[in-house]
Amino acid sequence: MGESVLKVIKNRRTIARFEESPVGEEKVKTILEAGRWAPSWHNRQPWKFLVIKDQEIRERVSEVVPNVFKSEIIDAPLSIVVCVDPEQDPYHYVEDGAIATQNMALAAQSLGLGSIWIGVFNLKGEKESREAMIKEILDVPDSWRVISLLPIGVPESVPTSERKKISEIVSWGYAP
Ligand SMILES: Cc1cc2nc3c(=O)[nH]c(=O)nc-3n(C[C@H](O)[C@H](O)[C@H](O)COP(=O)(O)O)c2cc1C
Numbered sequence: 752m753g754e755s756v757l758k759v760i761k762n763r764r765t766i767a768r769f770e771e772s773p774v775g776e777e778k779v780k781t782i783l784e785a786g787r788w789a790p791s792w793h794n795r796q797p798w799k800f801l802v803i804k805d806q807e808i809r810e811r812v813s814e815v816v817p818n819v820f821k822s823e824i825i826d827a828p829l830s831i832v833v834c835v836d837p838e839q840d841p842y843h844y845v846e847d848g849a850i851a852t853q854n855m856a857l858a859a860q861s862l863g864l865g866s867i868w869i870g871v872f873n874l875k876g877e878k879e880s881r882e883a884m885i886k887e888i889l890d891v892p893d894s895w896r897v898i899s900l901l902p903i904g905v906p907e908s909v910p911t912s913e914r915k916k917i918s919e920i921v922s923w924g925y926a927p
Pocket of ligand 1: 763764765766820867868869870871910911912913
């Protein structure tokens with residue numbers, strides 16, 4: 752892996768606050784291109800990337816994610832919602848959507864932008880499916896899954912984060 756790719760990977764952080772400045776169309780296209788070129792099982796590419804810029808839609812989506820993520824969706828000038836069709840890849844649709852999401856997060860980073868991966872889940876005890884509500888707002892078919900929401904924009908600030916040491920996560924003992 753070239754140093755520049757590793758640098759982008761290591762510099763990407765989860766961004767909680769975005770500036771108001773818009774993201775240019777060329778950058779959005781580059782980010783989507785990175786998602787398009789993600790690998791997938793049997794090259795099925797079972798995804799759709801929904802680009803949300805519209806203020807009203809952003810507000811509606813922000814209403815159905817857990818409270819702590821509302822501001823990211825409202826503040827970021829755009830969010831990309833990654834949806835997958837389990838019929839096109841019944842075995843690995845989650846991984847397919849996850850890889851496409853990360854490709855786009857890294858592309859955003861390489862363009863001087865930031866992102867936050869918002870997972871779609873219900874808090875304990877909540878009965879109404881948040882995923883179903885997002886699908887209704889965005890007109891996603893029932894049989895599809897929403898893998899992630901990725902607000903993207905110019906970071907207002909960049910937090911630090913750490914990783915486990917390589918010795919904690921790598922076993923060398925299995926090499927012949
Ligand atoms: C599958 C997945 C789901 C995530 N869901 C959320 C989320 O819902 N809200 C959030 O603030 N961050 C979410 N994150 C971001 C992680 O919290 C973050 O990547 C981790 O704390 C490491 O921080 P860093 O990305 O700044 O290095 C998610 C990341 C992944 C890969």
